Amino acid sequence: MITMDDIIREGHPTLRKIAKDVKLPLTQELVQLAEDMLQFLKNSQDPEIAEKFELRGGVGIAAPQVNVSSRLLAVHVPSSDEESDEPEFSGVLINPKIISHSVQQTCLPDGEGCLSVDREVPGIVPRHKRITVEYYDIDGIKHKERLRGYPAIVVQHEIDHLNGIMFYDRIDPENPLALPDGIDILGA
Ligand code: 4LI
Numbered sequence: 001m002i003t004m005d006d007i008i009r010e011g012h013p014t015l016r017k018i019a020k021d022v023k024l025p026l027t028q029e030l031v032q033l034a035e036d037m038l039q040f041l042k043n044s045q046d047p048e049i050a051e052k053f054e055l056r057g058g059v060g061i062a063a064p065q066v067n068v069s070s071r072l073l074a075v076h077v078p079s080s081d082e083e084s085d086e087p088e089f090s091g092v093l094i095n096p097k098i099i100s101h102s103v104q105q106t107c108l109p110d111g112e113g114c115l116s117v118d119r120e121v122p123g124i125v126p127r128h129k130r131i132t133v134e135y136y137d138i139d140g141i142k143h144k145e146r147l148r149g150y151p152a153i154v155v156q157h158e159i160d161h162l163n164g165i166m167f168y169d170r171i172d173p174e175n176p177l178a179l180p181d182g183i184d185i186l187g188a
């Protein structure tokens with residue numbers, strides 16, 4: 001299983017590389033990695049497992065964060081309503097590509113965190129409010145998905161990792177907490 005020891009931290013050169021396209025069908029090695037990454041997210045969100053293995057909670061992880069420079073990521077966004085066990089969005093995205101997006105931007109009210117960043121970096125991280133993303137799943141099936149809100153933000157954060165971009169690269173260094181024009185705050 002993947003634990004925090006497998007996750008590389010800022011300063012590691014792999015986090016700044018452009019990850020390579022994944023060839024389909026996936027090798028058995030990459031199938032295992034993809035399954036392990038999704039399981040890591042589920043484990044990190046389970047209070048007992050997270051405490052036992054000292055996992056930090058996450059809703060997204062990209063292969064470069066486990067030092068594999070391939071265009072593959074996992075997302076597991078739990079349902080916002082307590083009653084439902086159906087996640088809002090969950091899966092492995094291979095060679096993901098944003099094919100269109102809204103002009104309207106949004107951001108998380110409390111900023112973004114990252115499993116590869118062991119500090120708080122305050123600031124507005126502008127993201128597209130809605131995206132249409134094309135990707136392949138573990139079985140090599142092509143998907144086209146329209147996402148909004150939190151899942152859209154998470155997928156953009158993880159696709160950034162495939163391109164060597166860290167969330168704080170998108171914070172205005174002059175005025176980190178100022179809300180630029182055309183950006184709303186998610187949930188407000
Ligand atoms: C434990 C169990 C407050 C502070 C609120 C934790 C289950 C921050 C938010 C979680 C913040 C779960 C998250 C992300 C933020 C903050 C990611 C806790 C896991 C909240 C996910 C990729 C940015 C994603 C909303 C500096 C590791 N995740 N919080 N940002 N949660 N989580 N990001 N921001 N301020 N990062 O971190 O997975 S996109 Cl579900």
Ligand code: NI
Nearest residue numbers: 113114115116
């Ligand atoms: Ni990250």
